[in-house]
Amino acid sequence: xxxxxxxxxxxxxxxxxxxxxxxxxxxxxxxxxxxxxxxxxxxxxxxxxxxxxxxxxxxxxxxxxxxxxxxxxxxxxxxxxxxxxxxxxxxxxxxxxxxxxxxxxxxxxxxxxxxxxxxxxxxxxxxxxxxxxxxxxxxxxxxxxxxxxxxxxxxxxxxxxxxxxxxxxxxxxxxxxxxxxxxxxxxxxxxxxxxxxxxxxxxxxxxxxxxxxxxxxxxxxxxxxxxxxxxxxxxxxxxxxxxxxxxxxxxxxxxxxxxxxxxxxxxxxxxxxxxxxxxxxxxxxxxxxxxxxxxxxxxxxxxxxxxxxxxxxxxxxxxxxxxxxxxxxxxxxxxxxx
Amino acid sequence: xxxxxxxxxxxxxxxxxxxxxxxxxxxxxxxxxxxxxxxxxxxxxxxxxxxxxxxxxxxxxxxxxxxxxxxxxxxxxxxxxxxxxxxxxxxxxxxxxxxxxxxxxxxxxxxxxxxxxxxxxxxxxxxxxxxxxxxxxxxxxxxxxxxxxxxxxxxxxxxxxxxxxxxxxxxxxxxxxxxxxxxxxxxxxxxxxxxxxxxxxxxxxxxxxxxxxxxxxxxxxxxxxxxxxxxxxxxxxxxxxxxxxxxxxxxxxxxxxxxxxxxxxxxxxxxxxxxxxxxxxxxxxxxxxxxxxxxxxxxxxxxxxxxxxxxxxxxxxxxxxxxxxxxxxx
Amino acid sequence: xxxxxxxxxxxxxxxxxxxxxxxxxxxxxxxxxxxxxxxxxxxxxxxxxxxxxxxxxxxxxxxxxxxxxxxxxxxxxxxxxxxxxxxxxxxxxxxxxxxxxxxxxxxxxxxxxxxxxxxxxxxxxxxxxxxxxxxxxxxxxxxxxxxxxxxxxxxxxxxxxxxxxxxxxxxxxxxxxxxxxxxxxxxxxxxxxxxxxxxxxxxxxxxxxxxxxxxxxxxxxxxxxxxxxxxxxxxxxxxxxxxxxxxxxxxxxxxxxxxxxxxxxxxxxxxxxxxxxxxxxxxxxxxxxxxxxxxxxxxxxxxxxxx
Numbered sequence: 001x002x003x004x005x006x007x008x009x010x011x012x013x014x015x016x017x018x019x020x021x022x023x024x025x026x027x028x029x030x031x032x033x034x035x036x037x038x039x040x041x042x043x044x045x046x047x048x049x050x051x052x053x054x055x056x057x058x059x060x061x062x063x064x065x066x067x068x069x070x071x072x073x074x075x076x077x078x079x080x081x082x083x084x085x086x087x088x089x090x091x092x093x094x095x096x097x098x099x100x101x102x103x104x105x106x107x108x109x110x111x112x113x114x115x116x117x118x119x120x121x122x123x124x125x126x127x128x129x130x131x132x133x134x135x136x137x138x139x140x141x142x143x144x145x146x147x148x149x150x151x152x153x154x155x156x157x158x159x160x161x162x163x164x165x166x167x168x169x170x171x172x173x174x175x176x177x178x179x180x181x182x183x184x185x186x187x188x189x190x191x192x193x194x195x196x197x198x199x200x201x202x203x204x205x206x207x208x209x210x211x212x213x214x215x216x217x218x219x220x221x222x223x224x225x226x227x228x229x230x231x232x233x234x235x236x237x238x239x240x241x242x243x244x245x246x247x248x249x250x251x252x253x254x255x256x257x258x259x260x261x262x263x264x265x266x267x268x269x270x271x272x273x274x275x276x277x278x279x280x281x282x283x284x285x286x287x288x289x290x291x292x293x294x295x296x297x298x299x300x301x302x303x304x305x306x307x308x309x310x311x312x313x314x315x316x317x318x319x320x321x322x323x324x325x326x327x328x329x330x331x332x333x334x335x336x337x338x
Numbered sequence: 339x340x341x342x343x344x345x346x347x348x349x350x351x352x353x354x355x356x357x358x359x360x361x362x363x364x365x366x367x368x369x370x371x372x373x374x375x376x377x378x379x380x381x382x383x384x385x386x387x388x389x390x391x392x393x394x395x396x397x398x399x400x401x402x403x404x405x406x407x408x409x410x411x412x413x414x415x416x417x418x419x420x421x422x423x424x425x426x427x428x429x430x431x432x433x434x435x436x437x438x439x440x441x442x443x444x445x446x447x448x449x450x451x452x453x454x455x456x457x458x459x460x461x462x463x464x465x466x467x468x469x470x471x472x473x474x475x476x477x478x479x480x481x482x483x484x485x486x487x488x489x490x491x492x493x494x495x496x497x498x499x500x501x502x503x504x505x506x507x508x509x510x511x512x513x514x515x516x517x518x519x520x521x522x523x524x525x526x527x528x529x530x531x532x533x534x535x536x537x538x539x540x541x542x543x544x545x546x547x548x549x550x551x552x553x554x555x556x557x558x559x560x561x562x563x564x565x566x567x568x569x570x571x572x573x574x575x576x577x578x579x580x581x582x583x584x585x586x587x588x589x590x591x592x593x594x595x596x597x598x599x600x601x602x603x604x605x606x607x608x609x610x611x612x613x614x615x616x617x618x619x620x621x622x623x624x625x626x627x628x629x630x631x632x633x634x635x636x637x638x639x640x641x642x643x644x645x646x647x648x649x650x651x652x653x654x655x656x657x658x659x660x661x662x663x664x665x666x667x668x
Numbered sequence: 669x670x671x672x673x674x675x676x677x678x679x680x681x682x683x684x685x686x687x688x689x690x691x692x693x694x695x696x697x698x699x700x701x702x703x704x705x706x707x708x709x710x711x712x713x714x715x716x717x718x719x720x721x722x723x724x725x726x727x728x729x730x731x732x733x734x735x736x737x738x739x740x741x742x743x744x745x746x747x748x749x750x751x752x753x754x755x756x757x758x759x760x761x762x763x764x765x766x767x768x769x770x771x772x773x774x775x776x777x778x779x780x781x782x783x784x785x786x787x788x789x790x791x792x793x794x795x796x797x798x799x800x801x802x803x804x805x806x807x808x809x810x811x812x813x814x815x816x817x818x819x820x821x822x823x824x825x826x827x828x829x830x831x832x833x834x835x836x837x838x839x840x841x842x843x844x845x846x847x848x849x850x851x852x853x854x855x856x857x858x859x860x861x862x863x864x865x866x867x868x869x870x871x872x873x874x875x876x877x878x879x880x881x882x883x884x885x886x887x888x889x890x891x892x893x894x895x896x897x898x899x900x901x902x903x904x905x906x907x908x909x910x911x912x913x914x915x916x917x918x919x920x921x922x923x924x925x926x927x928x929x930x931x932x933x934x935x936x937x938x939x940x941x942x943x944x945x946x947x948x949x950x951x952x953x954x955x956x957x958x959x960x961x962x963x964x965x966x967x968x969x970x971x972x973x974x975x
Contacts, residue, residue, distance in 0.1 A: 453889065
């Protein structure tokens with residue numbers, strides 16, 4: 001793949017991940033969790049990275065923050081954030097960048113908030129640390145941020161401890177903390193998976209608002225196609241460490257090309273049981289230590305042909321801005337969904 | 339599948355919950371604790387062979403209700419009947435016999451299997467506990483049959499749970515649950531911890547088993563697309579109370595309770611064309627079950643709140659198969 | 669129906685039977701295989717294990733290979749310095765110090781193993797009962813444990829030992845009395861968290877009786893913790909015995925233990941230092957070996973330390 005997105009979006013964008021490989025060196029072998037992944041995130045915009053567990057979406061995010069822990073290691077590739085290559089940064093420089101230029105929110109906010117400090121203090125600390133802001137100024141901006149992410153009674157909540165807040169409020173605090181230093185990029189790893197639907201809708205709405213009112217880009221990592229459809233502009237579909245398909249969200253849903261994406265979309269129950277059994281992708285995600293020859297999706301693919309087992313297909317621009325890693329996308333693309 | 343005549347009395351219902359109340363006491367440091375009103379005055383029924391989905395957000399009491407039905411918890415007041423008999427009034431041997439006919443499938447396939455037991459031991463446990471077979475050989479034959487029914491490869495019989503993926507573990511849990519040929523399966527968020535493609539496999543398995551074994555499901559879930567797919571009827575709960583009960587398609591086509599409307603609206607749809615710039619969002623926070631609002635429990639978040647909603651809890655109103663607890667639906 | 673079943677079977681894409689998989693570890697999840705894996709992986713723990721085995725074997729087999737009687741004085745060799753004949757020299761009565769060390773190991777090891785085992789069985793049973801049933805039983809068990817823990821353990825052991833009149837048996841009892849409470853607390857806490865696990869709820873919904881639930885579902889999941897506690901309690905017991913013996917309420921002469929040896933030879937620390945140092949070093953080696961082994965076991969049992 002290589003050059004596909006780089007020239008068009010890479011330079012002007014917020015983040016350009018190029019040919020990233022992050023491998024895990026386990027005692028049973030090397031697991032290529034992220035294998036030659038190129039992702040480009042434009043300034044202002046929500047880019048979705050979607051896939052099932054183990055596809056490498058979270059490791060990609062952690063690689064950007066250089067938080068991959070042993071036995072995982074970035075093997076090759078570059079991660080350019082705002083003109084700087086993060087792969088070559090020292091741990092110390094990375095600490096300065098994290099939370100400042102790029103910040104991350106996680107699925108379970110309770111684990112990333114310190115239970116012994118008030119949430120206000122934690123947000124203020126982040127600001128003092130990264131921006132050298134004064135206490136008073138930091139506090140004002142934190143409260144402003146709390147209001148911006150839709151925390152009711154922001155001044156009162158400022159003095160609350162994490163356990164005194166509901167899951168939705170905690171996630172808002174996390175977003176406030178992530179946004180308070182006006183990062184170039186916010187990475188959201190399954191930000192709404194642990195939340196109830198009505199709260200999820202609020203948080204997604206809030207993220208969309210933030211994207212519109214600030215110039216922060218958002219990289220949204222999720223397994224939920226509904227969430228992708230709801231707020232993403234551009235989508236990468238990952239499977240077993242590879243990008244299988246990438247497209248504008250409307251193209252992806254309207255003219256699905258890769259059989260895996262088609263399978264994912266068809267697996268979602270959409271109506272009553274009138275039609276009987278649900279479509280499902282047979283089998284399971286392959287082990288990263290024992291990947292199939294050729295196309296990694298081949299053993300589960302309904303359209304697999306002999307050539308699929310010989311060489312792995314390249315990512316190929318089948319339509320403008322719509323890339324697919326499949327030899328047979330013409331024959332099997334889901335086309336129009338409904 | 340469900341019987342249309344909701345007026346028919348007790349005997350035709352497999353499960354009947356009547357004005358069930360369950361509070362939990364939570365210790366809270368020096369103050370000595372307070373009550374969480376998990377389930378407050380809930381009545382519903384499940385007919386033989388149908389799937390009743392129980393929907394609601396966390397803290398609405400749906401999981402507690404599932405455990406009350408299995409008598410893993412005993413209600414503070416009210417009655418839960420299984421085949422017309424009060425569960426609380428049973429003696430130990432009657433209860434043991436009843437346990438054979440109702441089982442549960444859990445959400446978390448990692449916590450629901452004992453990590454120190456093999457697949458065989460896990461699936462055989464109900465058979466051994468109820469002394470279904472005399473010999474180990476018969477037990478093993480039955481375990482193998484159950485594994486086949488649940489789609490677990492026979493050569494995995496001596497493996498341990500940590501050697502399986504989430505979807506396969508869920509199959510083991512299902513095999514254990516159907517071992518005694520139960521009538522009722524309480525499925526507590528059985529697919530919400532699974533990937534989409536695996537979720538579809540498990541839903542199909544549950545569907546097939548229902549057809550083969552004539553099972554009745556109480557399907558507890560927060561995922562509306564799954565609920566719509568699996569259920570015959572839906573019971574929507576909010577903060578320990580039932581808001582609305584009705585046939586699934588009717589509820590999805592025409593929700594009557596404002597909370598149901600919000601739930602349906604909020605669920606992300608897998609179609610970018612259905613995006614709405616201005617979504618009707620619920621505002622405010624979920625009230626606490628420790629100190630639920632007076633009157634209608636939804637009134638603090640409801641856009642249609644009237645005076646009466648603040649003072650008087652709405653009664654269940656029935657029209658045909660549909661029941662709604664809302665003052666607006668006069 | 670068979671066709672439905674065929675369709676339902678997942679093709680073995682994810683888990684090949686070669687055993688090479690991320691999900692699948694090479695061990696089969698049993699405790700013994702985890703321990704074996706740990707010994708292969710953790711050189712320090714393996715070495716410690718070897719040291720412990722060698723010391724135990726030496727202590728057991730000592731009458732077979734030594735020419736010296738540990739208790740017969742030989743006045744001509746009083747305070748003989750370490751030499752080829754007497755590896756650790758001789759004591760004030762001319763007895764071979766090395767042989768006495770090895771005989772002392774018998775008592776020290778027995779004291780390490782027996783009271784630890786007794787107190788852990790006791791503590792485990794109480795912890796399981798308190799943790800599973802809760803309520804009043806739990807309240808009284810835990811208050812009792814608090815009382816024991818609140819007491820300075822050495823003082824308590826001394827009181828018990830004195831009351832029972834000294835000797836090995838009284839040390840057993842004394843050490844058992846002081847150390848069950850810690851085990852009870854750990855096991856109770858773990859039982860309480862396991863009790864809330866869904867697999868226990870599943871067992872209850874099947875109709876499994878509480879006693880069976882405790883022994884089939886809860887106890888096996890406490891075993892890793894118990895092993896760790898065991899390996900870490902042993903050095904504690906040995907040290908306690910040494911202290912008791914040093915304070916004069918431990919093993920009675922002529923039988924000996926490491927603690928007693930230090931107690932007896934402390935007067936010669938300036939003139940014949942090897943007499944007191946040798947048992948000290950023996951305790952150090954033995955206790956360290958158990959600590960390293962215990963750390964290794966804990967890491968092996970802790971899923972987060974893996975890979």
